[in-house]
Amino acid sequence: MPQNFVFRTIELNGQFLRTAVRPGSSNLPPLLVFNGIGANLELVFPFVKALDPDLEVIVFDAPGVGGSSTPGTPFRFPGLAKLAARMLDYLDYGQVNVIGVSWGGALAQQFAHDYPERCKKLILAATSPGFFMVPGRPHVLLKMASPRRYIQPSHVVKIAPDIYGGAFRRDPDLARGHASKVRSSGKVGYYWQLAAGLGWTSIHWLHKIRQPTLVMAGDDDPIIPLVNMRMIAWRIPNAELHVIDDGHLFLITRAASVAPIIMRFLAEERQPAVIRPRAEPLAKH
Template sequence: MKDAVVSMKEVGGRTLRVATWRLDEPSDHPPILFFNGIGANIEAVAPLAAALSERAFIMFDMPGVGESPDPVVPYNPFTISWTASQLLNALDVDEVDVMGISWGGGIAQHFTMQHPGRTRRLVLIATSAGMLMIPGSPKALSKMANPRRYVDADYMIKNFETLYGEGLGKTSGKKSHMSLLKPPSPRGYMYQLLCMLGWTSAPALPFLLRKKTLIMMGDDDAIVPLANGKFLSWLIPNSEMVVMKGGGHLFLLSHKDESVKAIREFLDAVPSEIELEEAA
């Protein structure tokens, strides 16, 4: 990962592999705190950190994922959000723009509601309100739940189009993306699945998520269908939605230029009256 500073940090009783980009460089923008998808290591989204070169970036491997050691005890959205806040303390970062993709989008929602004073804006990518969601295709979800997709490269490539939609499944980028993935441990993968079991943000979003929010969805996502983004947009008062035409679950990669443009425009937009009041 070019230009990333990677280290192992003891945070909130856990050992985490942490990567930061440009954190020691002067910037007019707050850093981005990014929560990854289930089973995905830092390297999977490192290209986004490189593309948004004017901003600092903070990512970490979840316990038992990538090179973070296995979790000793299970965790939930509250405890992992608290751990992320402790990481920000360790890095001497007060305020961030929060981003999350898929599974990580749920954690991003929870972090923003749990730590509103540390969050400026929120970007949700290919995600849902948790258990209250419109499910994807059974064929895709059955393969999504199988950790073999991270262990067996042939299995992953064979089922890539089913898992991630034609938006990336028919491009040459699927093999290069595979090369960035490292299998999570069985315990790490299971604890990630258990983390969100029974969790939903739906009842809380209209009342507790007041931050300016960008919802990004693909209209060919077999795992988190577009309807979930529309549901989030309806629930989150200060939100807007961008739809990537022909984008599957990984449109962040297949539609990289469009995605980076949308993210940058959203984060650079003039502060709203509500944001100015909060800042004062």
């Protein structure tokens, strides 16, 4: 576990959020991470460690996950985006870059749409546009519907090759290492996260996302088939797609090769196109 994170638990109108900030000295805006369903913030540390050490990074446990409190009723994605904005206010951040993975990618889309002034650039990893997605295989989705893999570490070792694909098919040690970092806060929080996405879709407003967007997908992702990421990249006007030779958790399993792609994207200064006036025809004499 990285030792240079500053951990805080903050209260926002009765909701306690466990946060962790890796301070940085980069001129780039801090990177805010929206994690996957049921995933506590420690699970993203291998990816954060692969990024430029000067980049400031903000991670947190979603309501009902890890060290954050479980609300009495579920948040929807707009409510979670609002909570994230208030968290940034509390921690004294203005504009950030945003990365969202899987379930967190849906939240990242909502945040970029609802708070465009807070989100400079957007990175979407292994995610979908929600209700109108092309679903994964039924037996995989059935396993994803249960929080058992976050409650019984031995269970995730058993099912990881089927649900995560990629490197998890070849290396059982990856699943054991992943399971060792899990910090579950119970079933209710997981079901609340599932409820956040019921009936939700971004497909009808993705074209309104104007931030430069990096879309990243694994070519062996049993949960989110690649076609979904192609759809997102097609719908967002200023998006580019990178396909990674791995599965659903490529941010972790391929961190060393993915991190430089992300850092180049964050450092790139894109200039708007200059539309020059049409030249007037020369006067005839």
